[in-house]
Amino acid sequence: MLKSRHLLGLDGMEKPEIELLLNTARSFREILDRPIKRVPTLQGKTVVNLFYEPSTRTRISFELAEKRMSADIVNFSAGTSSVKKGESLIDTVKNIEAMKIDMVVVRHSSPGAAHLLSQVLDANIINAGDGGHEHPTQALLDMMTIRERFGNLAKLTIGLIGDISHSRVALSNIFGLKAMGARVLVCGPSTLIPRGIERLGVEVFHNIDEVIPQVDVLNILRLQLERQKSGLFPSLREYHNFFGITRERLERAEKPILIMHPGPMNRGLEISSHVADSEHSVILEQVTNGIALRMAVLYLLAGGKSEIH
Amino acid sequence: MTENFKAQILNKSDMGRIITRLAHEILEKNRGLEKLVLIGLRTRGAYLAERISHKIQEIEGREVPTGFLDVTLYRDDFRTRLKQPSVEVTNIPFAIDEENIVLIDDVLYTGRTIRAALDALMDFGRPARIYLAILVDRGHRELPIKADFVGKNIPTSFGEEIKVKLQEIDGEDSVNLIDISN
Numbered sequence: 001m002l003k004s005r006h007l008l009g010l011d012g013m014e015k016p017e018i019e020l021l022l023n024t025a026r027s028f029r030e031i032l033d034r035p036i037k038r039v040p041t042l043q044g045k046t047v048v049n050l051f052y053e054p055s056t057r058t059r060i061s062f063e064l065a066e067k068r069m070s071a072d073i074v075n076f077s078a079g080t081s082s083v084k085k086g087e088s089l090i091d092t093v094k095n096i097e098a099m100k101i102d103m104v105v106v107r108h109s110s111p112g113a114a115h116l117l118s119q120v121l122d123a124n125i126i127n128a129g130d131g132g133h134e135h136p137t138q139a140l141l142d143m144m145t146i147r148e149r150f151g152n153l154a155k156l157t158i159g160l161i162g163d164i165s166h167s168r169v170a171l172s173n174i175f176g177l178k179a180m181g182a183r184v185l186v187c188g189p190s191t192l193i194p195r196g197i198e199r200l201g202v203e204v205f206h207n208i209d210e211v212i213p214q215v216d217v218l219n220i221l222r223l224q225l226e227r228q229k230s231g232l233f234p235s236l237r238e239y240h241n242f243f244g245i246t247r248e249r250l251e252r253a254e255k256p257i258l259i260m261h262p263g264p265m266n267r268g269l270e271i272s273s274h275v276a277d278s279e280h281s282v283i284l285e286q287v288t289n290g291i292a293l294r295m296a297v298l299y300l301l302a303g304g305k306s307e308i309h
Numbered sequence: 310m311t312e313n314f315k316a317q318i319l320n321k322s323d324m325g326r327i328i329t330r331l332a333h334e335i336l337e338k339n340r341g342l343e344k345l346v347l348i349g350l351r352t353r354g355a356y357l358a359e360r361i362s363h364k365i366q367e368i369e370g371r372e373v374p375t376g377f378l379d380v381t382l383y384r385d386d387f388r389t390r391l392k393q394p395s396v397e398v399t400n401i402p403f404a405i406d407e408e409n410i411v412l413i414d415d416v417l418y419t420g421r422t423i424r425a426a427l428d429a430l431m432d433f434g435r436p437a438r439i440y441l442a443i444l445v446d447r448g449h450r451e452l453p454i455k456a457d458f459v460g461k462n463i464p465t466s467f468g469e470e471i472k473v474k475l476q477e478i479d480g481e482d483s484v485n486l487i488d489i490s491n
Contacts, residue, residue, distance in 0.1 A: 001392055001393065020395070023395070024395065024396050026398065027379065027396040027397055027398045027399070028396065030398060030399050030400065031382075031399075034432060034433060035432070035433065035434060036432040036433075038432070039382040039383065039429075039432075040382070040383060040428070041382040041383075041387055044388070299382075299393065299396070300393055303387055303388075303390070303393040
């Protein structure tokens with residue numbers, strides 16, 4: 001049983017809850033291979049997908065997960081709504097809630113947006129990314145994918161590579177992986193690694209060739225190209241030379257390393273095409289697992305009568 | 310609510326004999342293995358399906374396709390229950406179209422689990438027919454559902470419960486009648 005009726009982040013979530021989410025997702029995975037890929041569980045529940053930021057993968061993944069569970073869906077994008085007329089986030093969602101909805105999946109550029117909604121709404125809130133803060137379902141599907149390969153997360157060493165400062169994927173992964181007992185290394189240019197991140201229990205590296213021999217998994221983060229203009233690193237080419245994951249770099253490792261990327265990929269920049277398409281890459285499995293994981297989140301949050309607030 | 314032991318209904322050797330009889334009855338009704346598949350309902354029905362499957366293989370010398378189904382997502386009490394039951398893996402690694410399915414569960418009571426299982430199976434295909442095999446039928450049906458193969462009929466009252474224990478998860482084989490009336 002989850003302690004909260006919302007999924008706002010993995011900060012503070014303990015191992016039994018994460019295990020429940022991952023085990024449930026593993027059971028749901030099979031539904032995606034059935035001739036009729038749909039179960040009736042969420043019939044009569046209405047889910048609003050509230051996306052204030054562009055998203056392809058996460059949005060389609062949530063939408064498919066909701067459909068596979070037979071929920072009714074309303075999609076909302078900030079670009080084509082009254083937000084353009086200046087309506088505030090809270091006013092927008094209060095109006096939507098007045099239309100009798102049950103769950104809200106929210107993506108917003110402000111850290112804490114999902115948390116704010118959980119305080120003003122009765123609906124269950126699922127955080128689909130709030131600024132540079134958290135992206136819990138991405139981290140959970142990453143852990144699900146790693147566990148599928150290794151069976152267990154404890155005793156594994158996972159390297160998070162790239163822009164740690166601006167990455168909600170990295171932060172949620174750190175919280176989740178640490179709770180599950182994994183060793184987490186972060187590696188990137190010093191301008192893209194927040195000071196004091198060691199306090200979250202991770203080890204910091206600036207040389208990718210020191211990281212590769214130690215890890216079982218590399219989770220390669222997307223380089224947010226808009227950051228390059230703000231001068232946090234000199235050039236894309238230099239970034240690729242120092243931090244790009246290439247076949248040559250991986251061949252120096254003694255054992256094969258599982259390659260992950262949350263997408264969208266900049267091929268030839270943070271990851272070479274060869275690595276992205278290699279047999280050790282599970283990037284597309286991450287996408288498939290994402291639907292099962294989000295179905296599990298919907299199931300565990302939506303069921304039953306609300307007993308606690 | 311306290312649980313009070315009332316009586317043992319089946320012990321280990323009783324259960325072994327029932328499994329053997331059910332295997333024979335299924336083969337007799339189906340006239341052999343032709344188009345026969347077994348599907349056990351999680352949790353305990355799955356272990357019973359495995360046992361019947363082994364027994365059928367002993368008798369016929371051939372394997373019978375055996376799958377496992379979790380019906381949690383098809384239950385009709387999703388909105389009324391407080392706690393979310395955990396969902397186990399459904400594994401039916403064969404097509405069920407035009408097959409003769411034997412659904413297997415431990416206890417038949419209201420019939421609602423079987424209703425959910427029938428709904429779930431229809432999402433996997435169109436079987437030729439579906440039989441129902443049950444270890445214990447305790448009565449009190451709320452839906453028009455009847456078992457084709459019954460291990461033991463045990464008429465019960467509402468204040469009683471049937472507790473099935475299986476070696477695979479409970480460490481012993483037994484069926485007990487429990488008083489839950491106080």
